[in-house]
Amino acid sequence: MNDIYEEIEHIKRDIEVRVKHPYLMEFIDVPIIDEQKLFLLYSILKETELPAEKIKSIMVATMLVQIALDTHELVGLRRIDDHHPFMKKRQLTVLAGDYYSGLYYYLLSQVEDLQMIRVLSTAIKEINEHKISIYQNDLNDLDDFIDRVAMVDSLLIQKIATYFGNIDLKNLAKEYLLANRLNNEKINFSVSGLSVVIDKIRLLQEKNERLYAGVDRNQALALIEKQMMKSVHYLETFLKHHKRTYCFLSEKIRDFINRLDLVIEKAVKEG
Amino acid sequence: MKLKKLYTFINSELDLIEKALKEAMQADNPVLKEASMHLLQAGGKRIRPVFVLLSAKFGNYNIDEIKDVAVALELIHTASLVHDDVIDNAELRRGAPTIKSKWDNRIAMYTGDYIFARAVELMTNINKIEAHQVLSKTMVDLCIGEIEQIKDKFNWNQNLRTYLRRIKRKTAILIAVSCQLGAIVSEAPQVVQRQLYRFGYYVGMAFQITDDILDFTGTEKELGKPAGSDLLQGNITLPVLYALRNERLRKEIIDSFDIKNNKENMQHIITLVRQSGGIEYSKRISDRYLQKAFNILKELPNCQEKTALLNIAKYIGKRKF
Numbered sequence: 001m002n003d004i005y006e007e008i009e010h011i012k013r014d015i016e017v018r019v020k021h022p023y024l025m026e027f028i029d030v031p032i033i034d035e036q037k038l039f040l041l042y043s044i045l046k047e048t049e050l051p052a053e054k055i056k057s058i059m060v061a062t063m064l065v066q067i068a069l070d071t072h073e074l075v076g077l078r079r080i081d082d083h084h085p086f087m088k089k090r091q092l093t094v095l096a097g098d099y100y101s102g103l104y105y106y107l108l109s110q111v112e113d114l115q116m117i118r119v120l121s122t123a124i125k126e127i128n129e130h131k132i133s134i135y136q137n138d139l140n141d142l143d144d145f146i147d148r149v150a151m152v153d154s155l156l157i158q159k160i161a162t163y164f165g166n167i168d169l170k171n172l173a174k175e176y177l178l179a180n181r182l183n184n185e186k187i188n189f190s191v192s193g194l195s196v197v198i199d200k201i202r203l204l205q206e207k208n209e210r211l212y213a214g215v216d217r218n219q220a221l222a223l224i225e226k227q228m229m230k231s232v233h234y235l236e237t238f239l240k241h242h243k244r245t246y247c248f249l250s251e252k253i254r255d256f257i258n259r260l261d262l263v264i265e266k267a268v269k270e271g
Numbered sequence: 272m273k274l275k276k277l278y279t280f281i282n283s284e285l286d287l288i289e290k291a292l293k294e295a296m297q298a299d300n301p302v303l304k305e306a307s308m309h310l311l312q313a314g315g316k317r318i319r320p321v322f323v324l325l326s327a328k329f330g331n332y333n334i335d336e337i338k339d340v341a342v343a344l345e346l347i348h349t350a351s352l353v354h355d356d357v358i359d360n361a362e363l364r365r366g367a368p369t370i371k372s373k374w375d376n377r378i379a380m381y382t383g384d385y386i387f388a389r390a391v392e393l394m395t396n397i398n399k400i401e402a403h404q405v406l407s408k409t410m411v412d413l414c415i416g417e418i419e420q421i422k423d424k425f426n427w428n429q430n431l432r433t434y435l436r437r438i439k440r441k442t443a444i445l446i447a448v449s450c451q452l453g454a455i456v457s458e459a460p461q462v463v464q465r466q467l468y469r470f471g472y473y474v475g476m477a478f479q480i481t482d483d484i485l486d487f488t489g490t491e492k493e494l495g496k497p498a499g500s501d502l503l504q505g506n507i508t509l510p511v512l513y514a515l516r517n518e519r520l521r522k523e524i525i526d527s528f529d530i531k532n533n534k535e536n537m538q539h540i541i542t543l544v545r546q547s548g549g550i551e552y553s554k555r556i557s558d559r560y561l562q563k564a565f566n567i568l569k570e571l572p573n574c575q576e577k578t579a580l581l582n583i584a585k586y587i588g589k590r591k592f
Contacts, residue, residue, distance in 0.1 A: 021418070023418055023422055024418065068384075069384070072380045072381075072384060075357065075376050075377070075380050076376065077375055077376050077377055080360075081360070082360050082503075082504065087360070088421065090357075090358075091357075091358045091421050092418065092421060094354050094357050094358050094380070095354075095358065095414055095417050095418050095421070097380075097384075098351075098354060098383075098387070098410075098413075098414045098417075099411065099414040099415070099418070101384070101387060101410075102407065102410040102411040102413070102414050103411060105391055105403070105406075105407035105410060106404075106407040106408055106410070106411050108403075108407075109400060109403035109404045109406075109407040109408075110404065112400045114395055114398065114400060114403065117391060117394075117395050117403065118392060118395035121388045121389075121391040121392040121395065122388075122392055124384060124385075124387075124388035125385055125388040125389055125392060128303070128381045128382075128384050128385040128388065129298055129299055129300050129303060129385070131381050132300045132302055132303045132378065132381045132382075132385075133300050135377055135378070135381070136300070136302050136378075138300060138301070138302065
């Protein structure tokens with residue numbers, strides 16, 4: 001098990017080196033590397049017959065794409081003039097995202113992995129479709145919204161799992177990352193009173209009053225927890241059915257479930 | 272003479288490219304589709320697809336294959352413009368509101384990312400890994416060029432070499448690679464691939480220098496944006512670099528800039544740059560690049576594509592907007 005952690009740590013260091021452009025780092029934050037996604041990718045790729053170097057290049061490239069997409073989420077919306085102190089940071093955030101995106105393509109072309117270039121570029125295209133639908137509130141209902149949130153967070157990994165024919169981990173990635181995302185939203189909400197997802201649910205209410213009449217922020221939070229329970233149920237079922245496989249990933253998921261603070265679940269259990 | 276008249280013999284192929292560009296932007300989300308089409312419909316010279324097609328004619332020309340390369344390059348150019356408008360805080364592009372202005376920065380970021388991804392996805396139809404190695408390196412270099420441009424903003428002490436390296440990465444490489452990829456994908460001889468790359472590079476350098484000149488000589492109507500926009504952004508281009516060599520002008524330009532960047536002040540700086548001889552100097556440098564491009568063409572086999580490349584290079588040297 002320690003070897004796995006070492007391997008992942010090694011890949012993480014490789015990514016850190018690639019994204020650290022000296023001038024960019026003077027103005028923008030060091031990108032965050034999502035460890036859960038690394039664990040998922042590692043588990044998918046370890047099931048294949050691919051050599052270690054190939055696994056590494058796919059993991060690094062995928063995480064570069066994720067970092068690129070995440071970086072562009074940080075581009076500010078507020079109208080500021082050209083000489084505003086934040087302008088340079090904004091400009092470099094745009095370019096950093098493009099730079100990281102270029103790096104994934106460059107890396108995969110160097111290792112001659114044309115198939116993976118196709119898999120990732122298709123995923124980026126679709127992720128941006130989902131992002132814009134969420135942003136523009138072009139959503140049918142709550143399920144549509146939750147599904148798109150899940151897709152934004154997991155489509156890169158889902159596409160890779162699908163490419164290697166691992167449907168179990170494709171579905172797991174979607175539910176695991178969704179539960180994680182909703183949990184983070186819940187924590188943000190309880191700490192700061194802010195949550196993009198909760199606000200969106202309330203906006204959906206305004207858009208279609210008949211469907212969500214009377215949903216206030218606390219009720220929106222309850223809807224999130226209900227969805228989380230669904231995802232956690234999926235994760236628990238997965239763990240039950242995979243007692244001898246994906247040991248490393250299973251351990252991570254079990255840790256995650258144990259750390260969750262599902263208020264509603266507790267309340268239901270306590271009657 | 273209009274640019275399009277120089278290569279009428281590829282009109283039917285260019286129509287195919289135009290159709291393919293529209294098809295490539297058919298997103299499911301209506302806003303994404305509209306935003307993607309927005310810039311495409313605003314026009315543009317489609318100079319990169321033209322270079323791809325003409326260069327491909329020096330090898331085994333297959334329009335079905337080369338079409339994807341031409342479309343991908345135009346999409347990369349388009350996506351970079353969408354993100355550039357966020358970087359430059361630009362309200363107008365080709366005389367029309369920018370995506371970031373019509374919608375907002377977030378839509379511009381998503382649209383740019385979508386178009387970049389679509390370009391790479393289309394390129395994966397090309398089963399020649401060398402083409403991907405060339406293009407991916409170019410995309411990274413384009414970003415580095417833009418990062419350097421920001422780093423060099425308002426750096427009144429930068430030199431000619433810094434400027435030339437910057438415009439190479441910012442503009443010339445993508446034109447050079449348009450020519451090179453046309454040749455690679457059509458499997459033209461390696462020597463021809465290199466020659467076409469060099470040709471594109473020299474033309475690209477001349478193209479950008481001409482753009483930088485027009486920023487001081489063009490009208491707002493011709494440029495689709497206010498004259499002096501580059502300098503207002505802090506981009507020190509060749510005409511300014513030349514003007515800065517004169518100590519008196521240097522002081523006046525820098526001082527004027529420090530006071531206030533209003534329209535009258537900018538007009539004064541434009542006048543100073545024009546009076547400095549910077550426009551004529553820049554034209555001479557641009558002409559030197561064009562001459563190098565002409566010399567490269569002499570080494571290529573005679574054909575109508577070569578004549579078209581020659582005429583495009585000449586046009587670029589003379590263009591007024």
